[in-house]
Amino acid sequence: MLFDVQHPGKEDKNIVELGMVDKVEIDGNKVTVTLAFPKRRDPLAEYLEESSKAAIYRHAPEGTEVEIKTVIRNAGEHKQNGLDMDMAQLDNVSHIIGVASGKGGVGKSTIAVNLAVALARLGYKVGLADADVYGPSVPKMTGTEDQMPEAVKEGDKELILPIEKFGVEWMSIGFFAKQGEALIWRGPMACNALKQMILQVKWGVLDFLLIDMPPGTGDIHISLVQDIPMEGAVIVTTPQPVALADVEKSVNMFRNKNIEKTIFGLVENMSWFTPAELPENRYYIFGKNGGLEMAENFKIPLLGQIPIVQSIREDGDGGEPAALSSRPDGAAFVTLAENLVKAVNTAE
Numbered sequence: 001m002l003f004d005v006q007h008p009g010k011e012d013k014n015i016v017e018l019g020m021v022d023k024v025e026i027d028g029n030k031v032t033v034t035l036a037f038p039k040r041r042d043p044l045a046e047y048l049e050e051s052s053k054a055a056i057y058r059h060a061p062e063g064t065e066v067e068i069k070t071v072i073r074n075a076g077e078h079k080q081n082g083l084d085m086d087m088a089q090l091d092n093v094s095h096i097i098g099v100a101s102g103k104g105g106v107g108k109s110t111i112a113v114n115l116a117v118a119l120a121r122l123g124y125k126v127g128l129a130d131a132d133v134y135g136p137s138v139p140k141m142t143g144t145e146d147q148m149p150e151a152v153k154e155g156d157k158e159l160i161l162p163i164e165k166f167g168v169e170w171m172s173i174g175f176f177a178k179q180g181e182a183l184i185w186r187g188p189m190a191c192n193a194l195k196q197m198i199l200q201v202k203w204g205v206l207d208f209l210l211i212d213m214p215p216g217t218g219d220i221h222i223s224l225v226q227d228i229p230m231e232g233a234v235i236v237t238t239p240q241p242v243a244l245a246d247v248e249k250s251v252n253m254f255r256n257k258n259i260e261k262t263i264f265g266l267v268e269n270m271s272w273f274t275p276a277e278l279p280e281n282r283y284y285i286f287g288k289n290g291g292l293e294m295a296e297n298f299k300i301p302l303l304g305q306i307p308i309v310q311s312i313r314e315d316g317d318g319g320e321p322a323a324l325s326s327r328p329d330g331a332a333f334v335t336l337a338e339n340l341v342k343a344v345n346t347a348e
């Protein structure tokens with residue numbers, strides 16, 4: 001009977017074929033079906049729940065009671081490890097978006113931090129989780145290195161409160177690096193520490209939660225995208241031709257059939273150099289429009305081009321993100337944020 005329920009968004013394959021039926025429990029005359037959705041807020045979720053209910057009622061004996069529950073995970077994927085991953089803290093987050101790059105040093109954290117601040121400037125409620133365990137840079141870039149997040153007890157759970165600044169909720173493993181390093185990294189928790197930075201945090205009601213992902217496309221990334229209900233990602237690159245292979249790896253990771261996350265777009269960072277004293281001049285140090293060509297190549301939108309500007313680096317080092325400023329580079333981040341919002345809205 002559940003074979004009769006077709007997903008109109010997936011070439012009308014049925015929900016069983018699509019691996020969306022997580023569990024069917026029968027207790028007396030009560031049938032409980034748990035459906036798994038790969039995305040938070042699947043626009044067709046309600047339709048599929050109702051169709052499943054109707055399909056069972058149609059075939060079941062009279063007096064049968066049907067309940068439909070939902071969980072969020074990738075189709076066909078089951079709990080990966082022993083750690084009981086409680087997603088409750090993400091219930092009030094509308095869009096979880098990874099900021100990824102094939103390799104380090106392309107400005108992924110700079111883009112993530114400034115995108116968060118720019119989204120907040122546009123009036124959205126924003127959080128950023130720094131999952132870059134190799135180089136957590138959010139505390140420095142936001143001038144919050146001397147802050148230590150508080151822990152609160154909620155029922156039997158211990159949750160960490162994010163640090164609030166510039167209208168954004170920040171969480172980073174870097175906050176714990178000095179005092180608590182050994183504690184956080186010891187034993188089997190090491191690999192899950194970054195997931196804690198996302199799941200054990202008492203986030204507010206957020207429109208966007210950005211995740212500054214570790215650079216690369218290895219196991220840690222795959223586990224992160226599978227276990228965290230990320231809706232999609234943006235990929236950061238420089239325009240250099242050598243970056244193409246890294247972008248390709250990232251694109252392939254998100255498009256892998258076990259992952260299947262939307263790529264909202266590509267961000268080309270360090271697109272050109274503009275000296276402060278000659279703001280009209282553009283020097284294409286890493287080549288011109290490499291990002292645009294990559295975006296066309298992989299059929300993903302180019303969300304923005306961010307120039308190399310000394311103040312972006314200085315502001316990053318000084319803990320005052322450039323997106324706060326009214327300079328052209330500040331405006332470039334606001335435009336980038338607007339384009340991301342559009343891309344997220346059209347992907348739904």
Ligand SMILES: Nc1ncnc2c1ncn2[C@@H]1O[C@H](COP(=O)(O)OP(=O)(O)O)[C@@H](O)[C@H]1O
Nearest residue numbers: 104105106107108109110307308309312313316
């Ligand atoms: N558009 C830019 N203009 C000037 N400096 C930049 C720009 N983007 C990044 N940087 C600088 O480059 C360095 C690496 O950036 P970062 O964001 O830490 O990269 P990643 O997170 O990819 O390793 C930092 O010092 C940062 O301030």
Ligand SMILES: [Mg+2]
Nearest residue numbers: 109132135137
């Ligand atoms: Mg970084």
